[in-house]
Amino acid sequence: MADFQRLAPELRSHLKRKPGLWVKLKLDPSLLVLLLAIMSFGLVVLYSGSGSSEIAVQKQMVRYGLALMAMLFVAQINMRHVQQWIPLVYIFGIILLVAVLFSGVGAKGAQRWLEIPGLPRFQPSEIMKLVVPLTVSWYLANQLRPPRLIHVIVSMALVLLPVLLIAKQPDLGTSVIIGASGVFVIFFAGLLWRYLIAAAILGAAGLPLVWSGMREYQKQRVVTFLDPESDPLGAGWNIIQSKIAIGSGGINGKGWLQGTQSHLDFLPETKTDFIVAVLAEEFGLLGVCLLLTLYFLVLVRGLIIAGAAILxxxxMLAASLTLTFFVYVMVNVGMVSGLLPVVGVPLPLVSYGGTSAVTLMVSLGVLMSINARRRLPT
Structure with missing residues (x-):
């Protein structure tokens, strides 16, 4: 008792200690360091992939800055205070997707953008990358777990509606990402194995229907994936050149700015979809493994945050956003290396572009907000 009385003032002082800067900013320092490392790596590879363009690097740095500001802003938001608005945001997102089909702006054979007076042109599908997991998490959080069959059906309907609308634009890559984000939420709600097996059987049975509904260029991508050498100078050119670039890098790579496939214009889309092939050619297997290690550490940290979440x-939301981030990586690396069909998914925080970077950082801002929610009083 005497020892407790002697230590009581010290304990009270410890409990009253003010939270540190990271806690006040609601940022996770380890996650932030990993993201900054990936961005820095991306700028180095982008400089080479863009043909030593300082302008491209400067523009990407500005986009990174905006993405970081968006992440910081979202991290301050308590998700509990926005849950009541999630259904309305989902409905609004669906309305925007429908509007794209009727009055969207087309480019490169796709109709994915909206132009609203007073606003810059934007893709509603990017908004749904966050809205769909939010909506499914909100719905299943109010149900018993593991979810009953009716709740699984409703959840899948919430996922499939935007997925089908986005696939109609067409944008297969984004529809895959959004579909995965919703399915992850259902899985982490405690989905029973019999539902997973039934879904796999139904999915396999529905493949002929999916094939018949695909556009001709989408079918060509699948055929090219199965046998790229069947048309080496046409549809198979991109993936063949990508494999050559990856293989020619070896273990250590040819050296920064020394890639032949990218600098001699054999390799397509060196700033965006195929930037990992530039990385593999110039930095070799070691460079690719280093980048993948950074991504893996982001995955681990995100799942730790999800596991520590109280509500x-x-x-469910934290786990879904974390795994969706990793799906970006796996799909991009898979398609560039010929393991998956080319679907136009960028490499997170490395591929050139601002919309994807901002969307990803906003989702990670939500992850940090969830982490801060268990450390600070709400």
Whole structure:
């Protein structure tokens, strides 16, 4: 008792200690350091992939700055205070997707953008990358877990509606990402194995229907994936050149700015979809493994945050956003290396572009907000 009385003032002082800067900013320092490392790596590779363009690097740095500001802003938001608005945001997102089909702006054979007076042109599908997991998490958080069959059906309907609308634009890559984000939420809600097996059987049975509904260029991508050498100077050119670039890099790579496939214009889309092939050619297997290690550490940290979350809504949402981030990596690396069909998914925080970077950083801002929610009083 005497020892407790002697230590009581010290304990009270410890409990009253003011939170540190990271806690006040609601940022996770380890996650932030990993993201900055990936961005820095991306700028180095982008400089080479863009043909030593300082303008491209400067523009990407500005986009990174905007993405970081967006992440910081979203991290300050308590998700509990926005849950009541999630259904309305989902409905609004669906309305925007429908508007794209009827009055969207087309480019490169796709109709994915909206132009609203007073606003810059934007893609509603990018908004749904966050809205869909938010909506499914909100719905399942209010149900018993593991979810009953009716709740699984409703959740899948919430996922499939935007997925089908986006696939109609067409934008197969984004529809895959959004579909995965919603399915991850359902899985982490405690989905029973019999539902997973039934879904796999139904999915396999529905492949002929999916094939018949695909556009001709989408079918060509699948055929090219299965046998790229069947048309080496046409549809198979991109993936063949990508494989050559990856293989020619070897273990250590040819050296920064020394890639032949990219600098002699054999390799397509060196700033965006195929930037990892530039990385593999110039930095070799070691460079690719280093970048993948950084991505893997982001995955681990995100799942730790999800596992430590107190509320079911936070836990399901955090796990979904983390795995969706990793799906970006796996799909991009898979398609560039010929393991998956080319679907136009960028490499997170490395590929050139601002919309994807901002969307990803906003989702990671949500992750940091969830982490801060268990450390600060709400």
């Amino acid at each position: 079911p809504f936070d836990r």
